[in-house]
Amino acid sequence: MSDYKIEMTNVCKTFGTKHVxxxxxxxxxxxxxxxxxxxxxxxxxxxxxxxxxxMQPDSGSIKIDGQEITGLNEKQRDEQxxxxxxxxxxxxxxxxxxVWENVAFGLxxxxxxxxxxxxxxxxxxxxxxxxxxxxxxxYPAELSGGMQKRVSLARAIATNPEIIxxxxxxxxxxxxMADVINDLIVQCVxxxxxxxxxxxxxxASARKIADHVSMIYEGKIIWSDTIAxxxxxxxxxxxxxxxxxxxxPITKHANMAG
Amino acid sequence: xxxxxxxxxxxxxxxxTIGAMVLNVFSLVGVLSIFVFDTIRHTxxxxxxxxxxxxxxxxxGFYSLAVIGMTALFSGMVIALQSYTGFSRFNxxxxxxxxxxxxxxxxxxPVLAGLMLAAxxxxxxxxxxxxxxxxxxxxxxRTLNVNxxxxxVVPRVLAGLIMLPILVFIADIIGVLGGWLVGVYVxxxxxxxxxxxxxxxxxxxxxxxxxxxxxxxxxxxxxxxCYNGYNSxxxxxxxxxxxxNAVVSSAILILIFNYILTQVLFA
Ligand SMILES: Nc1ncnc2c1ncn2[C@@H]1O[C@H](COP(=O)(O)OP(=O)(O)O)[C@@H](O)[C@H]1O
Ligand SMILES: [Mg+2]
Numbered sequence: 289m290s291d292y293k294i295e296m297t298n299v300c301k302t303f304g305t306k307h308v309x310x311x312x313x314x315x316x317x318x319x320x321x322x323x324x325x326x327x328x329x330x331x332x333x334x335x336x337x338x339x340x341x342x343m344q345p346d347s348g349s350i351k352i353d354g355q356e357i358t359g360l361n362e363k364q365r366d367e368q369x370x371x372x373x374x375x376x377x378x379x380x381x382x383x384x385x386x387v388w389e390n391v392a393f394g395l396x397x398x399x400x401x402x403x404x405x406x407x408x409x410x411x412x413x414x415x416x417x418x419x420x421x422x423x424x425x426x427y428p429a430e431l432s433g434g435m436q437k438r439v440s441l442a443r444a445i446a447t448n449p450e451i452i453x454x455x456x457x458x459x460x461x462x463x464x465m466a467d468v469i470n471d472l473i474v475q476c477v478x479x480x481x482x483x484x485x486x487x488x489x490x491x492a493s494a495r496k497i498a499d500h501v502s503m504i505y506e507g508k509i510i511w512s513d514t515i516a517x518x519x520x521x522x523x524x525x526x527x528x529x530x531x532x533x534x535x536x537p538i539t540k541h542a543n544m545a546g
Numbered sequence: 547x548x549x550x551x552x553x554x555x556x557x558x559x560x561x562x563t564i565g566a567m568v569l570n571v572f573s574l575v576g577v578l579s580i581f582v583f584d585t586i587r588h589t590x591x592x593x594x595x596x597x598x599x600x601x602x603x604x605x606x607g608f609y610s611l612a613v614i615g616m617t618a619l620f621s622g623m624v625i626a627l628q629s630y631t632g633f634s635r636f637n638x639x640x641x642x643x644x645x646x647x648x649x650x651x652x653x654x655x656p657v658l659a660g661l662m663l664a665a666x667x668x669x670x671x672x673x674x675x676x677x678x679x680x681x682x683x684x685x686x687x688r689t690l691n692v693n694x695x696x697x698x699v700v701p702r703v704l705a706g707l708i709m710l711p712i713l714v715f716i717a718d719i720i721g722v723l724g725g726w727l728v729g730v731y732v733x734x735x736x737x738x739x740x741x742x743x744x745x746x747x748x749x750x751x752x753x754x755x756x757x758x759x760x761x762x763x764x765x766x767x768x769x770x771x772c773y774n775g776y777n778s779x780x781x782x783x784x785x786x787x788x789x790x791n792a793v794v795s796s797a798i799l800i801l802i803f804n805y806i807l808t809q810v811l812f813a
Contacts, residue, residue: 342685366691374689380682397593398691443690 290354293318293451293483294339299348300507301334308334309345310507316500321477321484323494323515325529326504327538332487333377335504336453339485340372341365352451370398373449377456377487379440381428387439388414388424394447413442418468434461441469445476452476454486458493470496491530494518503529505538581773585703588695598701606667606702606768607709611716613666614659618717621654622646622724630733642733643743646725651752655717657804660763663710664796668771671702672792675775676785684776699772703765710764711757718753755811762807763800770796 294316301309308331316322326332337343339350341357350358357368373394381390389396391413392406401409411421417438428436437460444452454473458466470493477484477497488494494501495515502512503526511523518530528536629645675698678684687694722744729735771792778788 337685340685340689342688362693366693369689369691372689374686376682376686378682380686382678382683382686393692394690447690 290351291317292351293353294485295349295351295354296335296339297349297351299335299338299345299350301331301338301343301345307507309338312348312504312507312509314502314509314512316483316485318483319477319481320499321473321486321497322500322502323486323488323498324502324504325488325494325526327529328489330504331507332504333455336374336455336485336487340374340453341368370447371450373444373447373452375437375441375444375452375454375457377459379428379433379436381436381440381443383428386425386427387431390428390439391442391446393443399447409446410442413446414439416445416472417442418465434465437461438465438469441472445472448480449482451483451485454484454488456487456489458488458490466490466493467496469493473497491532577777578773581776582769584695585699585769585772588693589700589704591696593696595697595701598697599704602701602705603709606663606705607713610659610663610666610709610713614662614713614717615720617658617662618650618655618721619724621658622650622721622726623728625649625654626725626728626733639733640743642729642735643725643740644747646729647722647744647748648752650721650725651718651748651756652808653756653804655714655721656756656759656763657800659710659714659717659760660767660800660804661797663706663713663764663767664770664793664800667706668767668792668796669789671768671771672775672778672789673785675699675772676778676788677775679776679778680780680782680785694776699776702772703768706764706768707761708764710767711760714756714760715753718756751811755807758811759804759807762803766799766803767796770799 292315294314296312296314299309299312300307312331312335314322314324314335324332324335334343338345339352339357341360345358348358349356352368352371357365360368381387382393385393388407388410391410392401392403395401395406395409396403407424411424414421414423419435419438419442423431423435423439428439431439437457441454441457444454452473457469457473461469473484473486474497476482484497486494486497495518498515500512501515501518502509503523504510505525511521511526513521518526521527524537527533528538625646626642629642630639633639633641633645675684678698684694684698687697726737726740726744729740730737774788774792774795775785778784
């Protein structure tokens with residue numbers, strides 16, 4: 289079996305005339321945690337959706353466990369889906385069903401667990417993300433944005449997936465809750481042996497959860513290495529990004545293009 | 547010389563516009579056919595979601611009852627009044643009951659119920675599924691290994707197919723009742739005479755053809771609602787456009803199919 293859980297090679301994706309992904313190469317080792325950095329609109333979420341098969345890349349190869357997944361038919365892709373958990377950037381909670389059923393959704397529908405058992409697990413998972421049992425019977429619209437994000441996280445990990453994607457998991461959370469989420473992500477990878485790919489702008493969070501870091505810029509991965517190397521990347525784009533400087537190569541290019 | 551007035555350029559522009567429109571229509575028909583085919587395929591393959599189907603029976607069927615009942619009642623009443631004043635010009639007032647039951651069962655109950663369903667249900671389906679698309683709930687369903695066609699589309703389409711004929715059958719009865727009310731209390735017909743005339747005159751075909759129309763209209767409304775919501779553009783604007791398109795396209799399709807079905811059923 290391949291060493292890599294996820295292998296993207298030369299993946300391109302265009303919307304209209306906009307080349308969002310322009311030859312992305314990204315490899316994530318089994319059981320490790322990768323953080324993907326990049327400015328907003330640089331195609332980070334699109335990258336995750338291509339791996340999940342929610343979007344079809346225009347060209348390139350994506351392998352999961354060494355198996356090519358672009359061009360699979362619907363049924364084969366459904367089988368692949370059971371491996372994934374995903375925390376969407378906007379939460380994407382189902383607003384017509386209560387919180388606990390959101391969390392238990394995969395257990396009930398994908399693993400055919402009966403509702404009482406699924407509810408017990410859902411309440412456990414809610415506790416893990418710092419939410420009490422009282423929240424379980426509320427509807428998503430009754431929660432604050434940060435609480436919705438945590439419910440969404442609980443839903444993503446409820447089925448103990450092999451691969452978990454976190455799209456900006458700590459955005460909109462207070463620093464303490466952000467750290468609870470960081471610990472949880474670390475725990476998922478360490479305890480469950482899951483492979484994680486996280487998008488974040490939060491450098492504190494990146495330092496805590498990442499084994500490896502990659503940076504996407506203008507549709508390509510321009511830097512990829514271990515977290516220890518992040519501060520000595522010798523890459524001016526990475527440097528500007530991690531220090532959040534307003535002046536540097538990223539903004540220079542943007543200004544020239546604009 | 548003003549370029550806009552040059553007839554050659556003007557004609558060229560016109561041809562381009564018409565060409566693009568024709569291509570659009572064909573590609574829309576193609577994409578819509580694939581959507582319908584997918585819906586049918588998913589209807590007949592497991593897993594099924596009976597609780598979702600039941601919820602749609604209630605929201606599409608039960609909650610449309612009041613508005614469709616009102617529509618039928620007043621339609622029956624106004625036809626009785628109109629046909630009486632019209633027919634009295636050539637002393638044919640006696641045909642009021644016949645006209646009411648015929649127009650209600652064959653035409654007005656299915657068409658008006660269909661249009662009401664488009665406004666009430668088609669719009670809400672498109673808005674709901676469109677919002678789910680825009681907020682990535684449809685993507686989330688897929689990552690949780692649930693097929694959104696099976697979970698969202700199939701229950702709504704089946705509910706439309708089954709509930710609208712039932713609603714129209716009820717509307718038939720209420721519409722005739724409306725005609726009877728006006729006949730007896732305004733136009734001074736005898737109650738028993740009006741009812742006997744109605745029941746003697748109406749045929750199985752009159753009612754069943756209306757119910758067949760209703761089934762088709764139920765499909766049209768729910769499929770157009772689901773299709774437009776499912777393919778909603780991004781943002782609130784996308785959902786708004788999806789909702790408008792769902793209502794307008796299903797209303798027009800209902801009127802077109804009403805003509806086609808009438809021609810086929812009564813040929
Ligand atoms: N479904 C879509 N249709 C058209 N454009 C899209 C779509 N999804 C994303 N994009 C565009 O792709 C670019 C990258 O988006 P995204 O991956 O969401 O950025 P981010 O890196 O902030 O997550 C953006 O410019 C966005 O407008
Ligand atoms: Mg994003």
